Amino acid sequence: MSGTLCIDGITVPFSDGQTIIEAARSAGVYIPYLCHRPGYAPYGSCKLCTVKVNGRTNTACTLPAADGQTVISNSPDLQYDRQRITQMLFVEGNHFCPSCEKSGNCQLQAVAYHQNMLDNHYPHFYAQRELDASHPDILIDHDRCIFCNLCVRASKEKDGKEVFGIAGRGINKRLIVNSPSGKLKDSDISVNDEAAHVCPTGAILVKRSAYLAPIGERIYDQHPISEVACEKAAIKAGEARGYGSCDPTRLPSPSQQNGGPDSHYAATMPPAPDIKHGR
Amino acid sequence: MAAKIKIATTSLAGCFGCHMSFLDIDERLLKLADVVEFDRSPLTDIEHCGPCDIGLIEGGVCNSENVHVLREFRANCKILVAVGACAINGGLPALRNFFKLEDCLLEAYQDGIGVDNPQIPNDPELPLLLDKVRPVHEIVKIDYFMPGCPPSADVFWSYLSALIEGRDPTLPYELVHYD
Ligand code: SF4
Ligand code: SF4
Ligand code: FES
Numbered sequence: 001m002s003g004t005l006c007i008d009g010i011t012v013p014f015s016d017g018q019t020i021i022e023a024a025r026s027a028g029v030y031i032p033y034l035c036h037r038p039g040y041a042p043y044g045s046c047k048l049c050t051v052k053v054n055g056r057t058n059t060a061c062t063l064p065a066a067d068g069q070t071v072i073s074n075s076p077d078l079q080y081d082r083q084r085i086t087q088m089l090f091v092e093g094n095h096f097c098p099s100c101e102k103s104g105n106c107q108l109q110a111v112a113y114h115q116n117m118l119d120n121h122y123p124h125f126y127a128q129r130e131l132d133a134s135h136p137d138i139l140i141d142h143d144r145c146i147f148c149n150l151c152v153r154a155s156k157e158k159d160g161k162e163v164f165g166i167a168g169r170g171i172n173k174r175l176i177v178n179s180p181s182g183k184l185k186d187s188d189i190s191v192n193d194e195a196a197h198v199c200p201t202g203a204i205l206v207k208r209s210a211y212l213a214p215i216g217e218r219i220y221d222q223h224p225i226s227e228v229a230c231e232k233a234a235i236k237a238g239e240a241r242g243y244g245s246c247d248p249t250r251l252p253s254p255s256q257q258n259g260g261p262d263s264h265y266a267a268t269m270p271p272a273p274d275i276k277h278g279r
Numbered sequence: 280m281a282a283k284i285k286i287a288t289t290s291l292a293g294c295f296g297c298h299m300s301f302l303d304i305d306e307r308l309l310k311l312a313d314v315v316e317f318d319r320s321p322l323t324d325i326e327h328c329g330p331c332d333i334g335l336i337e338g339g340v341c342n343s344e345n346v347h348v349l350r351e352f353r354a355n356c357k358i359l360v361a362v363g364a365c366a367i368n369g370g371l372p373a374l375r376n377f378f379k380l381e382d383c384l385l386e387a388y389q390d391g392i393g394v395d396n397p398q399i400p401n402d403p404e405l406p407l408l409l410d411k412v413r414p415v416h417e418i419v420k421i422d423y424f425m426p427g428c429p430p431s432a433d434v435f436w437s438y439l440s441a442l443i444e445g446r447d448p449t450l451p452y453e454l455v456h457y458d
Binding site for chain 1: 377413414421423449
């Protein structure tokens with residue numbers, strides 16, 4: 001089925017199987033998200049993409065697009081809720097951006113920038129979480145996990161491995177590693193796995209790749225996430241359907257896309273750094 | 280001549296990097312000096328903050344003195360601004376929150392490498408440490424937040440210009456950074 005829906009007053013076409021968020025992205029309309037990723041099965045955990053569809057609240061990443069839907073995304077109420085959700089994610093973990101390798105390439109941070117989030121509003125949890133640096137090529141800083149489940153899905157659906165899982169509920173929720181010791185080094189993850197690169201925050205990091213792009217030259221230092229999220233989609237849609245709304249010169253350069261751990265919109269994963277041979 | 284706007288600044292548990300960044304507004308300091316007068320600040324060495332229009336707080340809250348200073352600022356400043364990552368989320372000093380206070384003291388003053396004459400400082404003159412470093416908004420009401428580690432000179436300029444002109448400060452996308 002295909003047809004059109006109306007998002008914030010813009011007529012957006014959709015094709016068979018697209019969710020609202022994907023139809024929007026293809027048309028260059030940005031709806032913020034964190035647990036969604038193009039090419040992955042919808043999951044719907046972060047609620048950042050919450051929109052009103054025909055007057056009812058829904059997550060845009062899970063709801064199939066349907067002909068004639070009226071979607072409101074950009075209202076002050078929804079923006080306010082998104083900011084509060086993002087602030088909760090910041091106080092629940094330990095997000096000290098100045099000391100985080102992912103800063104500038106981090107989707108959580110970029111979403112917060114997009115919302116002009118200037119403070120964290122809530123009292124901080126300062127949750128005690130361990131760091132697992134046992135693996136030679138990959139590390140997990142649990143402080144920064146937002147439980148988006150992307151690494152879990154990547155490992156299972158893309159790498160065919162099941163290295164990760166989320167255990168516990170509420171405040172006791174945690175990312176666990178499927179290995180006898182619970183340590184990453186004893187799991188069968190490899191640095192070439194999609195799961196090693198998919199994390200939207202600085203929770204799963206590839207070692208020795210931190211400063212490939214210097215601070216200030218990273219993806220979201222240069223481009224708002226709304227642009228990064230939609231440009232490729234808009235260009236693709238442009239090729240296919242005559243959309244011509246975006247300026248390709250404003251895309252992150254290929255070196256940023258490869259160097260930056262944000263493989264976000266790359267159709268294929270960026271080449272893993274050549275760790276074996278040093279650099 | 281209209282009365283000058285009074286500004287007070289302080290660094291609680293911070294590194295003074297935000298103050299340094301403030302000074303980075305360079306020659307714009309002269310423009311500022313035309314309309315602004317500094318009350319308590321490292322620039323003036325005044326001990327207590329008097330009635331002020333704007334208070335800038337750098338750093339989080341790590342000890343009893345920080346609490347007193349912060350409350351004094353709140354009581355005296357019409358507008359209170361949390362400046363920088365430490366004031367907003369505890370920042371680097373808050374990394375000690377993941378250890379017991381006792382262990383921090385022992386490491387710093389007794390067991391650490393190179394410690395001479397090991398002893399835990401204990402003098403009534405010394406402010407007592409809080410068990411956790413806290414962002415300032417958890418202690419007093421904060422009116423505005425200036426993110427960054429440190430916020431750039433342009434952030435200071437943009438904020439202060441707005442506040443001095445009686446506008447709500449807002450930051451354009453390029454100036455919003457947490458690092
Ligand atoms: S993961 Fe992102 S938001 Fe969290 S500390 Fe790192 S850069 Fe900041
Ligand atoms: S480690 Fe990263 S990808 Fe995995 S659940 Fe946490 S935030 Fe998501
Ligand atoms: S992106 Fe839709 S719920 Fe997370």
